[in-house]
Amino acid sequence: MSRPVTLYTIQWGDLSLEELCKKAKSFGYEGLELGLPAHLDVSHTDSSYYQGVKKMLQEHGLSVYAISSHLIGQAVCDNIDLRHKSILPTHIWGDGDPEGVRQRATQEMIRTVRAAKMLGVDTLAGFTGSSIWHLLYSFPPVSKEMIDEGYADFARRFMPILDECQKLGIRFALEVHPSEIAFDTFSARRALEAVGNHPAFGFNYDPSHLAYQGVDYVDFIYEFSDRIFHVHMKDVSWSDTPKQIGVFGGHSSFGDHRRFWNFRSMGRGRVNFEEIIRALNAINYQGPLSVEWEDSGMDREHGAKESCAFVKNIDFQASKQAFDAAFEK
16 A cells, blocks of 8 residues: 655645645645644644544545644744744744743644644654754854753753653654754754654654755665654755855745755656655655645646656555565465
8 A cells, every 4th residue: 555645735825724625636635734823723722623624634535644833843942033923923923032932832832742632643743943053054163062052952942842742642753954953864863862862753754955965865764764753755956067056055045046956846856766765665664755845946736736646656665575586486
């Protein structure tokens, strides 16, 4: 049985959930990864609301396997500034006091864990933010103690969220991504160690954020074989030749042709999804393959439809026997 192919809804936040259900079904998807806050209101404490959400999806032949709180999670550990006002609900932003924002974001994440339980899903994907992302380039010189404190801060702030996850049987899947506490294999390992290998902490695997950095994105799957809780299918292209705008992005907009890298619709970039599928089979990942569609140069409905078909075509189950096992029969 093939893994379900789902659509991550955060890029479709301008549509109501019902509108998006109709479109996703017509594109060929089997489910949705519901993005907060656009498509799930976690202020509800009555299970009837969540049953209503599931019923709406079921009426369109769709299921929900995971929910995502990237925008709220970003504010848990970040150094808060005016950028966050544009991505946070007003009740989280409040008066903009940085510590207040972080505390309210933490409580919202805990509510989101409880919402996942009531919705009947066991995976919450998202971001953590990072108090040390601005220290990425080591000049002025960055001390070991400063980095150590950043990981300690992450652990202090996220432990209450992870403990609530463990209590309710929910797994938190951090999307390894620039601006997070983990953005490559090395930092992902350190983040895992910072929370004492907490059983509720793992990763939302997205190769697009690793590939253009020069990180071995297939090896990442093997390295964290027991911590791949969710998978984003997203493609990216990068140049074989030097460009005006390098890997850091040059304060440019996504899609600028002068950039070294840009996100692409599935199958139109350079990510080797063949090897990714084989690696996922090797670790026995049976969860959803969630398309996070991003391509600045393509109509999103065209892209979402072709991406669904691409993922269904490239996915396959592992063999239950060696290919030459029947030779002696």
